[in-house]
Amino acid sequence: MKAPRDVPNALLESLKSLGLTKYEALVYIGLLRTAGATATEVHEISGVPRASVYPVLDRLVQKELVSVSHTTPKRFDAVPPDQGVENLMRRIESDARSAREALDVFYREKELEGRGDxxxxxxxxxxxxxxxxxxxxxxxxxxxxxxxxxxxxxxxxxxxxxxxxxxxxxxxxxxxxxxxxxxxxxxxxxxxxxxxxxxxxxxxxxxxxxxxxxxxxxxxxxxxxxxxxxxxxxxxxxxxxxxxxxxxxxxxxxxxxxxxxxx
Amino acid sequence: MKAPRDVPNALLESLKSLGLTKYEALVYIGLLRTAGATATEVHEISGVPRASVYPVLDRLVQKELVSVSHTTPKRFDAVPPDQGVENLMRRIESDARSAREALDVFYREKELEGRGDxxxxxxxxxxxxxxxxxxxxxxxxxxxxxxxxxxxxxxxxxxxxxxxxxxxxxxxxxxxxxxxxxxxxxxxxxxxxxxxxxxxxxxxxxxxxxxxxxxxxxxxxxxxxxxxxxxxxxxxxxxxxxxxxxxxxxxxxxxxxxxxxxx
DNA sequence: TAAATGTTGTTGCTAATATAACAACAAGGT
DNA sequence: ACCTTGTTGTTATATTAGCAACAACATTTA
CATH class of the missing domain: 3.30.870.10 (Endonuclease Chain A)
Structure with missing residues (x-):
C-alpha cells in the first residue's frame, strides 16, 4: 500500500482557502493518487484517522469532489483536479456575488451622506x-x-x-x-x-x-x-x-x- | 453614533468563505457604512470589542479591504464592495491556480497505472x-x-x-x-x-x-x-x-x- | 501648573467554537 | 472465531472571539 507521503504545506493552505479542511485536503489528495479506494485504504493513504475518514468523505461527496461506488464496501474516487477545483470555485464565486450585492446595500447608504474626509x-x-x-x-x-x-x-x-x-x-x-x-x-x-x-x-x-x-x-x-x-x-x-x-x-x-x- | 445594527447571517457566511473571519466581516461592513472612522468608532459601529479592532483592522489593510489615514488617531475607510470583493477573489483565484497545478502532479501519477475500476x-x-x-x-x-x-x-x-x-x-x-x-x-x-x-x-x-x-x-x-x-x-x-x-x-x-x- | 479625566493603542489572559484524533463497539462477512 | 466496515461518543488541539488592565498621550479642570 502506498505511504501517506507528505503533502506540501503550501498546497494545504491553498485548498484551505478554497474551503477545505486539512483532512478534506489530505483525503482528496490521497484519492487523486489511487483509483477506487475503500474507506480503510483512504485512511492508509492519507494518514487521516480511520474513524474521521467517513464524515470527511461524506463532505467531499457533498462538495462534488469525489464519487462513490455502489459496492460493499463502498469505494471512492476523486474527481480530476481541474473539474474539482472548478466545482469549489463555483461555490465561492456564487458567495462572492451574493456578498457583493449585500455589501452594496450598506455601501449605498453612506454615499448619500457627504464625505467628511x-x-x-x-x-x-x-x-x-x-x-x-x-x-x-x-x-x-x-x-x-x-x-x-x-x-x-x-x-x-x-x-x-x-x-x-x-x-x-x-x-x-x-x-x-x-x-x-x-x-x-x-x-x-x-x-x-x-x-x-x-x-x-x-x-x-x-x-x-x-x-x-x-x-x-x-x-x-x-x-x-x-x-x-x-x-x-x-x-x-x-x-x-x-x-x-x-x-x-x-x-x-x-x-x-x-x-x-x-x- | 450608529448602532451596531445586526448583519444578515448569510452575508457573514459568504464573507467567511471568501476568507474573512466573523470580526473581519463585521468591521468591514461597519466601515462601509461610514466615512473615515477611528478605531473606537469602528468598535462602536461594528460591535467588535475595542481591543480586537486593532489586529482586525491590520489584517483588513493587509487584505486590501480598508485604507488608513495618516492622522492621529488613525482613521480607516473601506474600499468599495466591488473592488474589495475583487481583491479577495484575486487571492483565492491565485490559490486555485496553484492548487490545480500541484494537484495535477499527484493526479498524473495515477494515470499511468491502469484503472482497476x-x-x-x-x-x-x-x-x-x-x-x-x-x-x-x-x-x-x-x-x-x-x-x-x-x-x-x-x-x-x-x-x-x-x-x-x-x-x-x-x-x-x-x-x-x-x-x-x-x-x-x-x-x-x-x-x-x-x-x-x-x-x-x-x-x-x-x-x-x-x-x-x-x-x-x-x-x-x-x-x-x-x-x-x-x-x-x-x-x-x-x-x-x-x-x-x-x-x-x-x-x-x-x-x-x-x-x-x-x- | 498640577491633578483629574479621557482616549488611543498594546499586551496578555480566558472563553467559545471548530477541527482533529482516539477509543470502543455493533453489524456483517469469511 | 476472526477480521473489516461503518458508527458513535469522548478527549485533545488550534483558531477565533472576548475581556481586563495598562502605558502613552492629549484635554480638561482646579
Whole structure:
C-alpha cells in the first residue's frame, strides 16, 4: 500500500482557502493518487484517522469532489483536479456575488451622506486600489489634470486611465522620456534628465524614485504614488489644502527646472 | 453614533468563505457604512470589542479591504464592495491556480497505472461532473455511441457534448421528440409516445422519468443519468459487464417497441 | 501648573467554537 | 472465531472571539 507521503504545506493552505479542511485536503489528495479506494485504504493513504475518514468523505461527496461506488464496501474516487477545483470555485464565486450585492446595500447608504474626509490623508494599499482611485479622480476632473511620474509607471498603469478624463479638461504630463508617438490629447513635458545630470541642479531630487509619481486634479485632489515599499505598492490620497499645495508647488518647481535646463 | 445594527447571517457566511473571519466581516461592513472612522468608532459601529479592532483592522489593510489615514488617531475607510470583493477573489483565484497545478502532479501519477475500476459502479454527483464524464466517454468512442434519453436532457445538457464524438463512429439517439432540424450526423429514432399510450404496451415504463437517460459507448461503458434526486442530479457510471449488458438490453428493447408501435 | 479625566493603542489572559484524533463497539462477512 | 466496515461518543488541539488592565498621550479642570 502506498505511504501517506507528505503533502506540501503550501498546497494545504491553498485548498484551505478554497474551503477545505486539512483532512478534506489530505483525503482528496490521497484519492487523486489511487483509483477506487475503500474507506480503510483512504485512511492508509492519507494518514487521516480511520474513524474521521467517513464524515470527511461524506463532505467531499457533498462538495462534488469525489464519487462513490455502489459496492460493499463502498469505494471512492476523486474527481480530476481541474473539474474539482472548478466545482469549489463555483461555490465561492456564487458567495462572492451574493456578498457583493449585500455589501452594496450598506455601501449605498453612506454615499448619500457627504464625505467628511476633506482634511485627511489616506493611505491606499495595492495597485488595483490605487488605479481605481486614480480612475475616479481623472473621470471626475472638471478643470485640470496634472501628472508628474516616471515613465515606467505611466506606461504600465496610468496612461489607460487618463483616457477617462473628460475631453475639454487639459491634461499635463511631466515625465523623463516617452516611447511611441506623442499623443496630441495630452500636453507633454519631457525632462531631459541626461542633460540635467551635467548641470549643478539637484537632479537626484527631480525624479529620484523608480515607480513613483504625483497626480493633481482640479488643484484640489492629490495622489502620491509611493511605489512598492514592502511588496505591494501604496499611495497617499488627500483633498487637504496642505498636501494639495505641496504637490502644486512640487509640480511647478520641477517644470520650471525643466525649462531652465532646456534653455 | 450608529448602532451596531445586526448583519444578515448569510452575508457573514459568504464573507467567511471568501476568507474573512466573523470580526473581519463585521468591521468591514461597519466601515462601509461610514466615512473615515477611528478605531473606537469602528468598535462602536461594528460591535467588535475595542481591543480586537486593532489586529482586525491590520489584517483588513493587509487584505486590501480598508485604507488608513495618516492622522492621529488613525482613521480607516473601506474600499468599495466591488473592488474589495475583487481583491479577495484575486487571492483565492491565485490559490486555485496553484492548487490545480500541484494537484495535477499527484493526479498524473495515477494515470499511468491502469484503472482497476472495470467492475465497479460509480455514483457521480453534480451535473458538471456528469457532463465531464459524458464528454470523456463520447470523445474516446471507437465503435458506437448509443443514447436513450428524454428530450429535455438531450437539449439542455447532452447534444453539445455529442459533437466531440469522433466522426466515423455512428451515433444512435432514441428520444420521444425532436425540436428543430434533424441533424444528419446522428441516427434518430423518435418514439411516438402519444400513439403508444393507446396500445396495451407498458408505455409507462418506456421513458417514465423526467430528466433521465442512459448512455452506452462501444458496448463497454455505460452511464445512467438518474435526474435530480435531492437537489443536484446524480448518475451511475460503470464498465462492468453486468450493467453494460442491462443497458444494452434496455436500449434494444425500447427500440424494438418503438418499431412495433410504428408498424 | 498640577491633578483629574479621557482616549488611543498594546499586551496578555480566558472563553467559545471548530477541527482533529482516539477509543470502543455493533453489524456483517469469511 | 476472526477480521473489516461503518458508527458513535469522548478527549485533545488550534483558531477565533472576548475581556481586563495598562502605558502613552492629549484635554480638561482646579
Amino acid at each position: 476633506r482634511e485627511l490623508v489616506w493611505t491606499i494599499y495595492g495597485e488595483e486600489n490605487i488605479r481605481t482611485r486614480l480612475a475616479g479622480m481623472f473621470g471626475s476632473a472638471e478643470r485640470s489634470v496634472e501628472v508628474l511620474a516616471t515613465w515606467d509607471i505611466l506606461k504600465g498603469s496610468v496612461l489607460p486611465l487618463l483616457e477617462s478624463a473628460p475631453d475639454p479638461v487639459p491634461v499635463d504630463i511631466v515625465t523623463e522620456r516617452w516611447e511611441g508617438e506623442q499623443p496630441s490629447r495630452f500636453r507633454l513635458h519631457i525632462l531631459p534628465l541626461a542633460g540635467l545630470r551635467e548641470t549643478r541642479l539637484p537632479t537626484e531630487n527631480l525624479l529620484p524614485y523608480e515607480q513613483s509619481g504625483v497626480f493633481l486634479v482640479d488643484n484640489s485632489r492629490a495622489l502620491l504614488w509611493m511605489g512598492a515599499v514592502d511588496g505591494q505598492p501604496s499611495a497617499l490620497y488627500s483633498e487637504s489644502e496642505g498636501l494639495v499645495l505641496f504637490v502644486r508647488r512640487h509640480i511647478t518647481t520641477v517644470t520650471e527646472w525643466a525649462k531652465a535646463a532646456v534653455q | 472495470r467492475e465497479l459502479v460509480w455514483t457521480i454527483y453534480g451535473e458538471e461532473n456528469i457532463r465531464t464524464r459524458l464528454a470523456g466517454m463520447f470523445g474516446s468512442a471507437e465503435r458506437s455511441v448509443e443514447v436513450l434519453a428524454t428530450w429535455d436532457i438531450l437539449k439542455g445538457s447532452v447534444l453539445p457534448l455529442l459533437e466531440s464524438a469522433p466522426d466515423p463512429v455512428p451515433v444512435d439517439i432514441v428520444t420521444e421528440r425532436w425540436e428543430g432540424e434533424q441533424p444528419s450526423r446522428f441516427r434518430l429514432h423518435i418514439l411516438p409516445l402519444a400513439g403508444l399510450r393507446e396500445t396495451r404496451l407498458p408505455t409507462e415504463n418506456l421513458l417514465p422519468y423526467e430528466q433521465s437517460g442512459v448512455f452506452l459507448v462501444d458496448n463497454s461503458r455505460a452511464l445512467l443519468w438518474m435526474g435530480a434526486v435531492d437537489g443536484q442530479p446524480s448518475a451511475l457510471y460503470s464498465e462492468s459487464e453486468g450493467l453494460v449488458l442491462f443497458v444494452r438490453r434496455h436500449i434494444t428493447t425500447v427500440t424494438e417497441w418503438a418499431k412495433a408501435a410504428v408498424q
